[in-house]
Amino acid sequence: MSNKVIHAFYNDDEVVLDAVKKVKAANHHIEEVFCPFPVHGLDKAMGLAPTRLAITAFIYGITGLGVAIWMTNYMMIQDWPQDIGGKTNFSWWLNMPAFVPIMFELTIFFAAHLMVITFYMRSRIWPFKEAENPDPRTTDDHFLMEIPVHNNEDELTSLLKETGAVEINVVEKH
Amino acid sequence: MSHYEAPIREPLVLGDKSYHDITEDIAKPIEGKANKNWYIAFYISLAAMLWGFGCIFYTVGTGIGVWGLNKNIGWAWDITNFVWWVGIGHAGTLISAVLLLFRQKWRMAINRSAEAMTIFAVFQAGLFPIIHMGRPWNGYWVLPLPNQFGSLWVNFNSPLLWDVFAISTYLSVSLVFWWTGLLPDFAMIRDRAVKPFQKKIYALLSFGWSGRAKDWQRFEEVSLVLAGLATPLVLSVHTIVSMDFATSINPGWHSTIFPPYFVAGAIFSGFAMVQTLLGIMRKVTNLENYITRLHVEYMNIVIILTGGIVAVAYASEFFIAWYTGSPYENYTYMSVGAATGPYAWAFWSLIIFNIIIPQALWFKKVRRSFIWSFIISIAINIGMWFERFDIIAIVLSKGHLPSTWWRFEPTFIDVGIFIGTIGFFFVLFLLYARTFPVIAQAEVKTILKSSGENYKKLRDGNHE
Structure with missing residues (x-):
């Protein structure tokens, strides 16, 4: 052929x-x-x-939020609770306002980076890749x-x- | 009709340009040789950078005692520089993300350099907390890593740790946003490179970008979503920086106005730095047709808006300090005590450089003048540095008891590290201006037909 x-x-x-x-x-x-x-x-x-990349970004963002919730709960409440300025250390929910910045940042971090990595993989672009035009x-x-x-x-x-x-x-x- | 734009809008690309001309103009600074002025600027910056590195090594080797800090003023010059540099970074993301969401076409000529500035500025900012640790090799302790210190995790209640997360997210997201936008432009340089080594380098940098229709579809979607993510991100970064102060119980710092006011100040200072850099760059790289008077005027309008927000914040801080009637509030950074006390020079520098001088931008003649914009941008850079210095040093210099009344006097090491970061910043920026496509040429090509001077004249008839 x-x-x-x-x-x-x-x-x-x-x-x-x-x-x-x-x-x-x-x-x-x-x-x-x-x-x-x-x-x-x-x-x-x-x-x-x-393209469905925007949808993946949403899913990755939710994942990042989940990781942040798990991490703050495990480290600050479960594994080693500490008395920090008298803040609640026995309930994630009551301590949650202090964790909002972390939850926000990790949502963005996961959504942005994983979406870009997905884009690079799907469009097959990465370092040392030969151009195909x-x-x-x-x-x-x-x-x-x-x-x-x-x-x-x-x-x-x-x-x-x-x-x-x-x-x-x-x-x-x- | 798809490229229609109202005739009343001024052109964004001047001269009789074709797509190929844009390629040529943007590739020229990379393919040509650097002139004498570039080398002079580079060596001065390099010398400043090395001097700063020397001061950093001395600080790390000897201890933080070599700085001008004392028992009362536990951080001053270093955190001032940190906040100053982070603030400067904000303009880049604002231009590339917020203005993308608002579909402002004028961003395309300046977003690449503004984002480069962001990344280089955040590098400088990041140095200060790490140096201030005193033992920078333990810097990884700020990361939530499993360890052998009795499962001692990081403290997620602390604004300092929020800062670690905010700055590192900001830096890394800005970097991928910038790089993704650079791929098609690196590919352009790669495809026209003649020297084999140059071709190899740009092939590597361009990640093998080929420009398929599907790639472009994804590229545009990714740019839009990244802009949507970066917009709240950039607002969050200086909000969190301000919380380093606002969540403390120190009068003068414990202020709910800090987050919005810091963000406005950050954009204010960031745009001033963009003006400073682009004022020089458009001349040096012969890109006067792309970075025009109109771009300068638009940036000045953002400066006068954010500068106005900052001025109102100062006024309200000053009023509240007086209105409380508390003698302690009389020594905060915006108070009669500050205006007449031992730091009056710093207070008045802030007022003059940050509030009074930028008011000249209300005049259209000044706003559209390259040289005046440049001079005013330098004034704002200085004024915004003093803002942070005043907030930190003046507030800490007057404690509740007379025994806590101390002054901060910087040592030459404090000053040296600051000069070093300015040198480092310019070294990076000058290298960038010689090796990177300094204008997002693929994006400028998309607006050439709607906003190019020649196309506008053709379409609208010659009205002049």
């Missing part, structure tokens, strides 16, 4: 957005679009599902649309030309 793909270059965000819509309307599968900056509405036009211009001022070819090279090329592509290359993808 051939792994031929078409790389169509665009140099304007509005043009690439319209092009994606037209290619989609002609029932072609868009493998990927590489952009130098976020294009508003591109994910919807490509039919990408909404096929052309260096895609981080400067060019947008690159990648479409797999199934014996319809000429049809695709003419369609992409129509949509305003500034350069079209057919390449073998490894």
Whole structure:
């Protein structure tokens, strides 16, 4: 099976957005679009599902809050209660107002860091990872649309030309 | 139409710029050679930093006795510096998080450097509590770790421990927020680098960012959620710093107004430092088209607002101190006693630098002047340092009994460590300005069509 793909270059965000819509309307599968900056509405036009990272952040935040509650209760009430300025040391609930800052900070700490780690894992970015954008211009001022070819090279090329592509290359993808 | 912006709004990117021009402009300071001024500034900062490190080693080797502290004034210069540096950090997060939530486009030219400033400032702040421990190698005792000291846990009732959690959360969250935003910009530098070593370094720093549509979708979501998390976080940090004082029973410190007033003061001083840094940087790195008069004016408006909040807080503290009729309150940092006593010079420095001089910003001419903004920002930096010094040293210098009336006099070690942190801060910032993309170029490209001068002219017709 051939792994031929078409790389169509665009140099304007509005043009690439319209092009994606037209290619989609002609029932072609868009493998990927590489952009130098976020294009508003591109994910919807490509039919990408909404990201669920915000939901994970909420779950991580709840986890952080739970850890803070467990930690303050275990350390201050269960394991080694101390008399500190006469504050309640036999009930977590009565001592709770003093723990609010800790609960708040750990909620934020867990939500922020675990969400970012999830993002890095899902998008496969980490130190020493090789970049996968096929052309260096895609981080400067060019947008690159990648479409797999199934014996319809000429049809695709003419369609992409129509949509305003500034350069079209057919390449073998490894 | 998707890039429409009302013609009445001034452009944020000046000149006839294309996407590629932005890339070129931002990459230039990194790819070019540093000029003489950079080297002069760098070596002065480095010398200050090394002097400060010498003072730190002397303090740690000999003991805290080398500072000007005494039996009454148990912390003064060091905690002043700590609060000053933490406060400076606040502007960076405010610009990158709060202004993101408010969809302020002007933040994009300055958020990168403001956040760098935050991170470097919090580094400096963190040094002081660690040095003040006297035995910094025991610094890990502030962490809730299982140990062999009779299960001695940290004290979660203490505001000092809240501070440990607040500052470390703040520093680490700011760092990942900053770095995540840097990934596409590092990738831009990586993809145009010619020298193999440079390419390797930026490939490593960019984490292999490729800019897929899905990556950008996640990137924007993560930025938004991080901004939502960082906004209450930044407000909490100086709130908790103020609780170091406000939860004590010392008159002058035991004040419920402290948390909001400290937060306003932090933003006030932080924006002043951003003005100071960007006033220099826009010139040195030739980014005058991106950091414009309009950016300076917007920042000055934030300064006059937060400065106003701080002034009202001073006034209410002064009034309450007088209104209580308590002779003790007459020696707190905002009182007739402070204004006429042995620390009158510190009191009046605060009033002049922090309240009187910034009022000049009510005039549009001053607000839009680079040189005046720079001078006023320096005044505020000094004024905010005195605010913290007054709160700490003046309040502690007059106890309830005459035998507790002591003065604080700094030694050259106190001063040396402070100068050292300023040097360290500028060393980091100067290195950053040479190696990092100092403007979030991917974000600026998204607003070029709506807020770029050339596009605005095309769209609105030439009205001039």
